[in-house]
Amino acid sequence: MxxxxxxxxxxxxxxxxxxxxxxxxxxxxxxxxxxxxxxxxxxxxxxxxxxxxxxxxxxxxxxxxxxxxxxxxxxxxxxxxxxxxxxxxxxxxxxxxxxxxxxxVDPETLxxxxxxxxxxxxxxxxxxxxxxxxxxxxxxxxxxxxxxxxxxxxxxxxxxxxxxxxxxxxxxxxxxxxxxxxxxxxxxxxxxxxxxxxxxxxxxxxxxxxxxxxxxxxxxxxxxxxxxxxxxxxxxxxxxxxxxLLDADNARRGEIACRYHGALAGVGDLRLLPDRPGVQSVYHQLTVRTARRDELMAHLKAAGIASAIHYPSPLHHQPALAGLVEVRDGDLPIATAAGREVLCLPVFPELTNEELEAVGAAVRSFFGA
Ligand SMILES: Cc1ncc(COP(=O)(O)O)c(C=O)c1O
Structure with missing residues (x-):
């Protein structure tokens, strides 16, 4: 699929x-x-x-x-x-x-x-x-x-x-x-x-x-x-x-996120962004983190599943800003690591349960779960 x-x-x-x-x-x-x-x-x-x-x-x-x-x-x-x-x-x-x-950025919420x-x-x-x-x-x-x-x-x-x-x-x-x-x-x-x-x-x-x-x-x-x-x-x-339609669309995104969380919790080294009390996300992205991000992305692509990296580089590494921002080597470690680890999975209101189950299964199979 x-x-x-x-x-x-x-x-x-x-x-x-x-x-x-x-x-x-x-x-x-x-x-x-x-x-x-x-x-x-x-x-x-x-x-x-x-x-x-x-x-x-x-x-x-x-x-x-x-x-x-x-x-x-x-x-x-x-x-x-x-x-x-x-x-x-x-x-x-x-x-x-x-x-x-x-x-x-915060190590858990980014x-x-x-x-x-x-x-x-x-x-x-x-x-x-x-x-x-x-x-x-x-x-x-x-x-x-x-x-x-x-x-x-x-x-x-x-x-x-x-x-x-x-x-x-x-x-x-x-x-x-x-x-x-x-x-x-x-x-x-x-x-x-x-x-x-x-x-x-x-x-x-x-x-x-x-x-x-x-x-x-x-x-x-x-x-x-x-x-x-x-x-x-x-x-x-x-x-x-x-x-x-926005509230219903956001609710459906939340439901999709909840299903992903259920399917992917504890799989390999995969980490999901936590839901904190008092913070209601609208899941513009469903972001997971893993040290094997690029391999996971390739595995999903081979299975016909699209994913995206938002963002592959933290802003202080963007060439256009060189010389305009003062950043010491090793500063901003969480943002730097995020650029290597994040992967965004399909999440949109019209995504079907069959589609999201296919995504979950492909991620789990990558980690041998
Ligand atoms: C966090 C953030 N800020 C600013 C923008 C810029 O918005 P636009 O593409 O409409 O100029 C975007 C969207 O692309 C964004 O995601």
Missing amino acids: NVPILDLGRTRRRIASQLDERWRKILDDSSFVLGPEVREFETAFASYLGVAACVALGNGTDALILALRALGLKPGDEVIVPAFSFFATAEAVVLLGGKVVFAD NLDPADAAARVTARTVGILGVHLYGRPFDVDGILALCRKHGLWLVEDAAQAHGARWQGTRVGGFGQLAAWSFYPTKNLGCFGDGGAATGNDRELVERVRSLGNHGQTSRYHHVAVGTNSRLDSLQAAVLNCRLP
Whole structure:
């Protein structure tokens, strides 16, 4: 049996008729940019998250950049960033001339480690850019305590965590701002690029909106040099079809994760990321760790099962950042080891039980279990 890592065709078929209707209306009205679909989504997503405001943007990378700009990041300002994430997290800081200071991740959750982050704070630190990696909230209380102690802002990179909860509250409103990606593979994805910023400070979110629309506060009145980063209506329509399904989709991901945990616990040297009390993951990825990662991946491929490595290299080893970040040899050991060990197995709402059992059986057979 061939098992894909993700099958967006199955997703599309679930929303096809509603989407066709919405898209036809957009085409009839020619409301391609900043139309009613975009407003509808902003209102619905803010309400879903329980935050005061949402601005839809062109993509998640822009959401990070514009959030940092809205917070006034200046060249030379230091921002603490986890060393294990997608490149865009660090890229946004560097693009604005900020200095990335990498902190290591927790050995069990692979999320930002508050104790390690605390050790990296200097007089030049202005904020923390935390990542809810793989759909699992980072230690929000620990990071917020650190921010309060040193007067730092917090930006949540929530690109992988649509609907995830920390102590019962959805992520996206804990920091001054949160940045979202709706890249097609995300739990809430559109069929192209899309992003958003959310928060509880309406003025700050409006600043992001203005920066993403050429710094305008009203038509042709530009109070800042911004950029063009707007969600188009066709993509907003996809999100409007998918948002009402998100909780059920996340619940199915949770069920799949639970079955994987049952099938794979104690197999070989395989380790799964733990489920901690008060932390509700939305399983954007189902990540396992093993010293034999590359062999396992090849074994699965031979059995027709797709898997993926998110991410093969920690951020401090990326060539683009050489010379821009100060990292001593042997520093950030957990993030470094994660790059060698992690493997993500298929997890998406439409994955069938037969498919996930085939994945579980193939992993077990690799370890001779
Ligand atoms: C953690 C993280 N941050 C930022 C991004 C960037 O989002 P986008 O691809 O929409 O620019 C992504 C997604 O790819 C991501 O996974």
